[in-house]
Amino acid sequence: MTPSGGRPFYLTTPIYYVNALPHLGHAYTTIVADAMCRYRRLAGEEVYFLTGTDEHGDKIAQAAAKAGETPQAYADRIAAAFQATWTKLGIAHDQFIRTTEDRHKKMVQAILQQLYDAGELYFGDYGGLYCYGCERFYTEKELVDGKCPDHQVPPTFIKEENYFFKMSRHQPWLVRHIEEHPDFIRPERYRNEVLAFLRAPLEDLCISRPKSRLQWGIPLPFDGRYVTYVWFRPWAGRGRSGSRPSGPTPST
Ligand SMILES: [Zn+2]
Numbered sequence: 241m242t243p244s245g246g247r248p249f250y251l252t253t254p255i256y257y258v259n260a261l262p263h264l265g266h267a268y269t270t271i272v273a274d275a276m277c278r279y280r281r282l283a284g285e286e287v288y289f290l291t292g293t294d295e296h297g298d299k300i301a302q303a304a305a306k307a308g309e310t311p312q313a314y315a316d317r318i319a320a321a322f323q324a325t326w327t328k329l330g331i332a333h334d335q336f337i338r339t340t341e342d343r344h345k346k347m348v349q350a351i352l353q354q355l356y357d358a359g360e361l362y363f364g365d366y367g368g369l370y371c372y373g374c375e376r377f378y379t380e381k382e383l384v385d386g387k388c389p390d391h392q393v394p395p396t397f398i399k400e401e402n403y404f405f406k407m408s409r410h411q412p413w414l415v416r417h418i419e420e421h422p423d424f425i426r427p428e429r430y431r432n433e434v435l436a437f438l439r440a441p442l443e444d445l446c447i448s449r450p451k452s453r454l455q456w457g458i459p460l461p462f463d464g465r466y467v468t469y470v471w472f473r474p475w476a477g478r479g480r481s482g483s484r485p486s487g488p489t490p491s492t
Pocket residue numbers: 371372373374375388389390391392
């Protein structure tokens with residue numbers, strides 16, 4: 241049996257955020273991924289290797305403004321620098337996905353529409369502590385001395401209406417799936433870390449941002465006043481383009 245059990249070996253790097261030019265950390269991750277794929281190919285396996293760039297969000301819009309460019313022109317320039325770097329380093333990826341490409345936007349909107357139609361999303365009022373650096377809300381518990389643990393600055397309280405994903409209802413099957421499939425997350429210590437995290441109740445996830453505050457994003461297919469929250473969306477870029485994400489079917 242092959243290491244991946246006869247199925248194609250699929251590997252993705254993070255899709256890199258284009259708020260700055262590629263650096264050694266991006267190169268390291270991508271070279272390691274490339275080496276892994278080359279090894280698997282040599283071993284006779286079918287390999288699919290994806291990388292790309294994540295090009296929406298507050299931070300990109302801010303970086304573009306600072307550079308005196310439109311967000312799209314800025315993203316085009318930085319994404320081209322990533323592609324040129326991978327060419328120079330001889331990275332043999334099968335796919336380079338940019339989140340500003342039409343094929344990505346269409347897939348994200350199709351997934352969102354499916355979730356909406358399935359009753360997985362709801363519209364609600366949300367007030368919370370927001371870190372502009374992280375582009376996310378924090379709970380009091382997550383703060384360290386009242387500050388964002390990543391940026392060391394106190395978050396700002398903001399209140400707005402948004403769409404939420406009913407993440408809490410997926411907790412039981414997710415825990416069961418991880419426990420019943422020991423190979424699902426490896427190595428073991430990361431599986432244990434995830435399970436420890438899942439012992440506390442999961443809160444529903446805010447998945448939108450009002451266009452009045454953030455223009456640079458993918459519009460929600462069912463409400464044009466909102467764009468998709470950047471951290472809810474990029475994982476969709478990591479699937480094979482055009483295909484649905486696969487996984488267990490939630491039983492609720
Ligand atoms: Zn932060």
